[in-house]
Every structure is written in C-alpha cells, then in structure tokens.
Amino acid sequence: MTAKRSQPRTVVGTVTRNAMQKTIVVEVPRMVQHPLYGKYVRRVQVLKAHDEANEARVGARVRLMATRPLSKTKRWRLVEILEQGPEE
Numbered sequence: 001m002t003a004k005r006s007q008p009r010t011v012v013g014t015v016t017r018n019a020m021q022k023t024i025v026v027e028v029p030r031m032v033q034h035p036l037y038g039k040y041v042r043r044v045q046v047l048k049a050h051d052e053a054n055e056a057r058v059g060a061r062v063r064l065m066a067t068r069p070l071s072k073t074k075r076w077r078l079v080e081i082l083e084q085g086p087e088e
Helices: none
Strands: 010-017 023-033 040-050 061-066 076-083
Touching: 010 040, 010 076, 023 061, 040 061
Parallel strands: 040 076
Antiparallel strands: 010 023, 010 061, 023 040, 061 076
16 A cells, blocks of 8 residues: 655735845735624734745746655745735
8 A cells, every 4th residue: 555645735915025045024914704793804924945046036926745854933935926016
C-alpha cells in the first residue's frame, strides 16, 4: 500500500509589506458569520511568506502555499503573482 500525500494548503491574499529581504507580509481576508446576530464580519489573517526573487510589490494579489517552517514566523511561500501592485 502506498501512502498518498495530500496537497499543501493554498490561500490568496494581498501584499501589505515587502520591506524585508525575501519576505512579504500578506493579508488573507475571510467572511465569518456572527454566532448570535448572523451578520457576516470580515476577518483578516496576516501571514509572512517567502519571496525568493523579491518580485511581489505592495498591493499585489498573490497565491501562497503552506510549507515547512522557514523561520520563527514564516510558514508560507509565494507560488504565483495573480496581479501585480502599482509601481512605486
């Protein structure tokens, strides 16, 4: 019997900071229904991701993939840039 490996988790978000070398900070929004009132509330998860070529700019929409721990807080890596942010 062969062990089947599951696909790593991927998320889509917006780059908010890129000042660090080979690291970007990405906000991933999601909508959650309030348990009592039923209204949908926007929640944001902030992730640090590895960007080997330093190619993502602030405002870019990117796809991230979960990976092994690369540093104390970095657990994601950049897969692709869906749309690039504005020129600085």
